[in-house]
Amino acid sequence: MNITLDHILAGISAGGQYALIAIGYTMVYGILRLINFAHGDVFMVAGLIMVYISASSLPIYVSIPIVLLGTVLLGFLIERAAYKPLRSAPRMSVMISAIGVSYLLQNLALYITGGLPKPYPAIPWISDSITIFGATTKRVTVITPVVVIGLVVVLVLLIQKTKIGMAMRAVSKDFETSQLMGIKINSVISVTFIIGSFLAAVGSLLYFSSYQSVIPTSGALPGLKAFVAAVFGGIGSIPGAVVGAFIIGICENLIKASTEMSIFSDAFTFALLIVVLLVKPTGLFGEKVIDKV
Amino acid sequence: MNKKRVCTLVDVLVIVLLFALIAFADTKLNSFDILAKILQKGAVFALIAVSMNLLNGFTGLFSLGQAGFMLLGAYTYAIFTIPTTEDRLAVYKYYTMTMADGTETGGLVQFALPVAAAILLAGLVAAVFAFFIGLPVLRLKSDYLAIATLGFAEILRAICQWKGLGVLTNGSNQLRKYPYFKSILPYFLISGVCIAIIALLIRSTYGRAFKAIRDDEVAAEAMGINLTKHKMIAFVTSSFFAGVGGALFAMYQNTIQAKPFTTTLTYEILLIVVIGGIGSISGSVIASFLYIACSEWWLRFLDADGVIPGVTRNGFRLVVFSAVIMIIVLFFRRGIMGDKELSTYRLLGGLTPKKKKEVSGK
Numbered sequence: 001m002n003i004t005l006d007h008i009l010a011g012i013s014a015g016g017q018y019a020l021i022a023i024g025y026t027m028v029y030g031i032l033r034l035i036n037f038a039h040g041d042v043f044m045v046a047g048l049i050m051v052y053i054s055a056s057s058l059p060i061y062v063s064i065p066i067v068l069l070g071t072v073l074l075g076f077l078i079e080r081a082a083y084k085p086l087r088s089a090p091r092m093s094v095m096i097s098a099i100g101v102s103y104l105l106q107n108l109a110l111y112i113t114g115g116l117p118k119p120y121p122a123i124p125w126i127s128d129s130i131t132i133f134g135a136t137t138k139r140v141t142v143i144t145p146v147v148v149i150g151l152v153v154v155l156v157l158l159i160q161k162t163k164i165g166m167a168m169r170a171v172s173k174d175f176e177t178s179q180l181m182g183i184k185i186n187s188v189i190s191v192t193f194i195i196g197s198f199l200a201a202v203g204s205l206l207y208f209s210s211y212q213s214v215i216p217t218s219g220a221l222p223g224l225k226a227f228v229a230a231v232f233g234g235i236g237s238i239p240g241a242v243v244g245a246f247i248i249g250i251c252e253n254l255i256k257a258s259t260e261m262s263i264f265s266d267a268f269t270f271a272l273l274i275v276v277l278l279v280k281p282t283g284l285f286g287e288k289v290i291d292k293v
Numbered sequence: 294m295n296k297k298r299v300c301t302l303v304d305v306l307v308i309v310l311l312f313a314l315i316a317f318a319d320t321k322l323n324s325f326d327i328l329a330k331i332l333q334k335g336a337v338f339a340l341i342a343v344s345m346n347l348l349n350g351f352t353g354l355f356s357l358g359q360a361g362f363m364l365l366g367a368y369t370y371a372i373f374t375i376p377t378t379e380d381r382l383a384v385y386k387y388y389t390m391t392m393a394d395g396t397e398t399g400g401l402v403q404f405a406l407p408v409a410a411a412i413l414l415a416g417l418v419a420a421v422f423a424f425f426i427g428l429p430v431l432r433l434k435s436d437y438l439a440i441a442t443l444g445f446a447e448i449l450r451a452i453c454q455w456k457g458l459g460v461l462t463n464g465s466n467q468l469r470k471y472p473y474f475k476s477i478l479p480y481f482l483i484s485g486v487c488i489a490i491i492a493l494l495i496r497s498t499y500g501r502a503f504k505a506i507r508d509d510e511v512a513a514e515a516m517g518i519n520l521t522k523h524k525m526i527a528f529v530t531s532s533f534f535a536g537v538g539g540a541l542f543a544m545y546q547n548t549i550q551a552k553p554f555t556t557t558l559t560y561e562i563l564l565i566v567v568i569g570g571i572g573s574i575s576g577s578v579i580a581s582f583l584y585i586a587c588s589e590w591w592l593r594f595l596d597a598d599g600v601i602p603g604v605t606r607n608g609f610r611l612v613v614f615s616a617v618i619m620i621i622v623l624f625f626r627r628g629i630m631g632d633k634e635l636s637t638y639r640l641l642g643g644l645t646p647k648k649k650k651e652v653s654g655k
């Protein structure tokens with residue numbers, strides 16, 4: 001095994017990117033009790049939007065806001081079109097709908113890209129190479145943890161201090177009672193999806209800057225891993241999701257460092273998931289759930 | 294004879310007629326004919342969809358591990374049926390072993406089972422794995438169960454591609470040169486027998502216990518149903534038939550690789566089950582033939598350039614197809630059959646005016 005600083009840096013960076021996706025999962029799950037299988041694909045679409053926007057040679061300070069806005073709009077529309085009509089349906093139906101959306105987005109991406117991997121544009125400054133402690137890497141690797149921690153702090157403040165944050169906490173505690181208390185749950189859910197998609201878009205800017213190309217299925221695996229991170233950290237808990245994501249990102253890249261076992265770098269994540277579900281289903285920071293009959 | 298019996302007899306006759314028709318089609322169609330390919334693939338997917346329906350529709354266990362068990366079945370079948378030493382040497386060319394007497398052989402398995410035995414073994418291997426996976430996983434509920442089974446399927450896929458097991462699984466290379474059925478009838482016969490067994494299981498006391506668990510776990514337990522045991526029976530049976538289905542899938546494909554057994558494959562099977570109706574065997578069967586025919590054949594014209602200028606090109610078929618699926622998922626949640634079965638009795642019952650059900654005690 002040859003663990004170098006490269007792998008640890010790559011791990012921290014990947015962890016940060018997973019963290020941004022994982023927050024979207026954990027917030028949606030906290031409120032709707034739904035594994036939003038389409039979230040990883042929203043992340044992939046954000047990457048594709050960037051690819052196509054940059055082809056039109058707009059300046060970077062215009063194209064990035066467009067990517068963020070486009071992704072937010074997509075997340076909002078998915079919730080309205082595919083999840084809202086099923087609000088009173090059994091949970092399995094909503095999950096199937098999420099799987100259907102994921103399938104649709106992937107096929108749409110396949111159609112638009114023609115199945116070819118689309119090279120991700122180099123974002124100036126972010127994609128530049130730098131050298132720290134003798135390890136050469138892109139600047140994005142160093143920026144990612146900073147961006148993630150900054151965004152998480154803002155998000156936690158939003159949830160703890162603002163009115164909409166209070167509404168979100170109420171809805172995640174008890175869906176029906178909060179409805180009776182006059183909280184407009186539909187707008188709360190929309191805000192949740194908007195925040196989740198926004199973070200996924202930021203995540204995609206960072207992720208694809210370090211991976212170079214976008215294919216229709218490139219959202220599926222990061223999506224699942226981010227979900228595992230959310231479960232590992234305790235679903236519903238934002239700091240938990242971030243910690244879980246960093247642990248998964250680092251472990252995965254350390255496994256990749258060994259050529260013998262590198263095929264198991266993805267399997268490791270799922271093995272971790274199963275262990276967590278069996279040993280401590282509430283995760284690292286999760287709240288204890290009492291089953292009511 | 295009462296009316297119901299006559300109708301059952303008609304059902305049996307229709308099925309026999311169907312098989313006769315398939316046997317006739319075999320004499321007319323080439324094995325590479327699109328219709329033949331679709332009938333074969335449809336039969337394979339029908340079995341896998343019904344096996345998934347047994348879990349998701351009848352027992353209420355939302356499992357997403359079907360691709361993993363198919364993978365086990367497909368690999369078991371392929372590994373144990375490569376017929377001759379030369380073929381094995383050609384297939385396992387990167388994983389040759391040197392025997393005690395100095396001769397080189399390909400792979401670890403140095404014998405070939407008869408096809409029927411290998412298919413059975415494929416199911417058994419999947420079932421044994423399902424048993425050990427089920428021990429921890431079946432304690433989980435709804436979406437956690439889904440994500441855990443999905444995780445196991447991904448782990449199985451990684452293991453099959455691992456170089457360390459290369460002498461058995463050929464690493465990430467293809468397995469090929471194993472025997473397969475060229476005609477359509479064998480696929481229909483095996484798939485049909487397996488589906489019939491599942492149908493009988495569902496009509497037995499076990500099946501009733503499954504449905505009770507689906508409807509209300511707590512109530513079912515209170516009625517004396519052993520939850521762990523029955524969930525395990527459903528999980529292992531479903532995986533057994535997914536394994537058999539995987540073996541058939543390997544035959545249909547002629548070559549097999551771990552790569553296509555991703556979660557997307559599981560999702561496709563799940564969507565077939567949903568389209569057919571969750572909790573309907575005949576629905577799953579109809580839906581799988583429809584699904585395969587639409588995705589491989591009937592919607593092909595959408596991929597051609599110029600049908601609608603500027604819009605139709607490679608890949609458009611799948612967009613239309615997945616949009617239709619979304620419409621079904623959102624607005625026709627009951628699918629084609631709901632939780633009913635297709636039978637002559639029901640068809641006739643639909644024609645005669647029904648007695649109005651009385652709504653008692655509002």
